[in-house]
Amino acid sequence: MIWAAEAGDPVSRPVFYSLPLWLTITFYVVAVATLVWFFYAVARKIRRYRSGRQDPADRPAWRRLPGALLGVFTNRNVLRDNWYAGLAHLAVFWGFVGLFVATILVLVDNDILHPLLPSWTFMKGDFYLVFSWLADFSGAILVVGLAMFVFRRAVLRPRQLRVEERDDVAFLKPRVVRWEDWAFLVLLLTAGLGGFFLEALRIRATNPSFEGVSFVGWLLSGWLGDTGVTASGADTTFGYLWVFHALSAMALIAFIPTSKAWHMLAGWYSLAVKPARIGDMPPAVPTAGGGYGRLEDLSRGELAILEACIRCGRCHVECPAAEGGFPLSPRDLILALQVSARRLLPGLRPAPGTTATAPALAGEVIPASWLWSCTSCLACDEVCPLGIQHLPLILQMRRDLVARGEVSDRIQDTLTNVMRYGNSLGQSPRNRARWVKELPFEVKDARKEPVEYLWFVGDYASFDPRAQAVTLAAARVFHAAGLDFGILYEAEQNTGTDVRRIGEEGLFEMQRDKNLQALAKAQFRKILTTDPHSYHALTREYGSLNGNGGVPVLHHTEVLAGLLESGRLCIVAPLRGDVTYHDPCYLGRYGRVFDAPRRVLTALGAPLHEMPRNRERAFCCGAGGGRIWMEDVPGVKERPAESRVREAAGLKGVGTLVVACPKDLVMFRDALKTTGLEEVLAVRDIVELVEDAIGATQRSEA
């Protein structure tokens, strides 16, 4: 047997060591075939993406590219919520990158430089030693990371990795999903381990002393020696193993474009086009209903991003719908879309589905019950390590359902109420400000006299009897602080932000215009609101309001924090009893106001205990996205609000769940009753606590 190593520096390693020519040729044939397949599959994918809608938002913002790259290289999104999976991924990621670079270097040296300059190679000397060490290190962390993944999947079996059989969608096949999950791990592991054994056999056969730098291969080779593998035996085995290793590497390459392994490419793109600010309503698109009625209505970028999903299941366990047993799982939604896009959209050849009538996207490909389960809490978009934006897809599909009139009776009633009365509760608009009559002082009419703060009260706070109590408390606290405030009285209307999330964009526009007209007639310097949903509308959805000199919009927790810290509100009776605070979705994840309420609680002297799910990871009360107007569906295990009050009640010593949103108040008070936790926990708005702490008698001069 002649080693292929040629003369020159002995610190080097032969490529195609000990292989007969026919096998070398076969290798190249298989390699070329694999690459052809790879590029064919990629071309087919791109063709499929191109059947989507063109959208400027699909272009990456180059300014944000460095950040996106940093995210990819540090794996910070993966590490953020799960250190175990994060570390495993980091190891696999860098191990794979290392081996990929190593393979490229060998390729360049052997297949490009060598044929051109047969006597020249850079795989020698110190460079080779460093290269060898790094390659072994990469392989080692790859294998360790993969072992961690295998352990997690086979032994720990976290429920977020479980994809269940579902009878309401045609395209989601858990068995295929499971097979693919394992195939990816096994292929990677085979490539990594195969490489090491190959190296060990080579070292065992040639035994060069400098190969100690290939520390894994060196150790393995020693072990092989100990188990009685002779140098010539190693030499024979090497050939077979080499073939096996080559084939497994080719299989991996072929696997990438047809599986979740594709995330290693689609993920880059997804992170690069992820919006700087999540939670914005996607603009209406030029389709019949303004939303997504067919798969082709998804943008090209969105079709590509669907394939970035690695089904880590983080969105699945964060989602209040999925957690509560509602039909929606954001992960299953992405998977179902992904698979149906592969099946229904034309590849390089026409897809079988295109000849028949294509099924409606919303309602057929994706069941309407999934779409209506969403609370628009934004947890999925927040948590996705690959930056996939689920919510815009759901909202676009809801738009199509609304355009086709496929809404439940209760939603229809609600929409009609908003249209007719300007509030979702179907009450006479004349009664909107009836609560002010219960106050011992006048509340200014901002339409008639100038005020510093225009208080935008919101529907529930104005009409719901429970929320009204909080509204009254807020009015008394503002009055006690000497705040110069007024309201719009009957001119205030539902902001439309929630009907917009139901999918009724036209009604939103109508409501926005009415409110903007009312605001234009009022004189004020700032806007204050006690309702996070109104806060969201006023800060982010009423464009001309903020464009027009930028009127500051404040949530009452922000105002209260300022008043307490500046001493305009004095604490007379610090709070007794430990509290926990629930971040409303539209204040927290959407508005990024996390600290103001906590500053208020600190000022009140309340010992604050955080719930396990807090701040960005706060768990939704279940009311958002129009869900408060919809009925529960059969099969619900635990309503989100019930889960949340149990979470709060589970904190030792905490007797009060503090909220800062009228909808939370209503939802959690109901949940206390249904869970029987009324004796254990009280639900109170933060402003009620402030009122207690400043004492009822306090009145400062305005």
Next chain:
Amino acid sequence: MPGAVWVIAEQWRGGLSEVTYELLALGRQIADDRGAALEAVLLGSGVVGLAESLGLADRVLYADSPAFAEPVGEVGSRALAALATERKPTVVLVPITNVSWDLVGLLPARLGVPLVNFCMDVAAVGDGLEARCLVFGGKMEVRAVPESEPVVIGVLPGARRADAGRSTKRPEVEPVAAPAPETCGVRLLGYEEPEAGDIDITQQEVLVSVGRGLQGQANLDLAEELAELLGGAVSASRPAVDMGWLPMTRQVGKSGMLVKPKLYIALGISGAPEHVEGMKDAALIVAVNTDPGAPIFNVAHYGVAEDLLEFVPVLIDKVKEHKS
């Protein structure tokens, strides 16, 4: 002597409706006030015996024909219009019920005379009449004067007590020949009975009735728990049935059942006249509605102006406490 006051007797499925006696009592008063005769008009087929019970009338005009076996408005209105043209009554009282409703519209149209609808009382004023009517779903009451006679008056159930319309006196029964149209564009093929097998709400002593205020089928459990505690059943107003929360067999009101339980708890029911008609005779009515101005509080004995979703769980606890 002015022309007679007519009461259109309502017969359906072999019997006379209670409302017929209510109308007789009212008609008697009008007839006496203006010194006119009170005539009951009965269309039917082989039900002359029913005429015997209309003793409060001075005379019963009975038209017997197979065509009149079922109360079809298209047929009845033609026959009655022909008869009225011949007999010239000045006032025609028609009950506002699902059986007779088509007559309320068709009869004045055929006769070309005024209609006074949603009437709950009529008084003779001078030579004319003045009617008190409930309009806008019971939110307003009007006093209205027909500008000419004859006049057709649609009378709401409950205008008088039915007992006041009964008499042991045997009336004079006059067979009349009312023309039955040979062909009619509207033909009754048969009746579809409500699905059997469900609870008969007319037999329940306690009814917990739910309306639109329940907000969703998911909250039905609350009503059911309360009904079970009180030993009764759940019934519903029309909107709750229309939304599919409960079957039609549970509907109380004009198109549903007439119930007279010992206790009727109305949850989230506004109290439209059509509903009130079906439950106003319950011995004790407790109403829960967020709107303190809801008409249901006009018939209830006790009212609670709270959100039922808040109040009922508390009530359930209290009832449990009370029982243990």
Next chain:
Amino acid sequence: MKTLVLLKMVPDVVEELEVAGDGASLSRDFLRLIINERDENALEQALILKERHQGTVTVVAPDAPEVDDVLYTALARGADRVVKVTGLEEGVGSAEATVTVAAALSSVAGLLPVDLILTGCQAIDDLDGLVGPLVAHQLGLPYVGIVTGLDVHPGGMGRCLREYPGGVRGSFELDLPAVVGIQGAEKPPRYVPIAKVRAAMTSGTIETVAGSPPGALPLRVVEMKKPEVAERAEMIAGGLDDIASRVCEILAGRGLL
């Protein structure tokens, strides 16, 4: 199949109704008019039949505030033609509008003949006239009311279900053309998004016809007032706990617990 739908606006009772200065009519100050719910059901039923059997749906309504919105919405829902009858005094009460609309049907070109005329079987302001029976009589067509389901069979025969008391429904056969008073459609009226209504406003047109209202009304309203209740419920107030205890006492007092 050609279907005519007659609809009208009625006061929205969600708003507190007030009596006007004359003491005999509704105050207009806060009056909100909405489509008569049963008329809306009639329109839905007409559209369902159109989807099932093809044909056209024409909507005729007396002029009233906000009626344009309702008519454009009807177009957006799928009606083919909408006609507004003007010349009525702005007000409520049904006789005038009823008679005017009934008379206008024959004067507008192309409205008649039709196969079906659908309208609500009742409205909350039908104090002095019902449009369905009146139109049926004027056109010599058969009428049936309180209908909750309607279909047309080949050969020009209609089949419908009419409500009787106690949950009983009568099954009827109808010679067409006929006038049908609708109580409920087969399914609740469909939702039509604002965007579609807006599109109908720009692309659709409302035909206007001058009606000739009758000179004298058959019924004179001499007084309107909020109903006096002889015996109003005793309202139980207080905290939820107190109210519930009181209710329990009352029930126990009557031996109901």
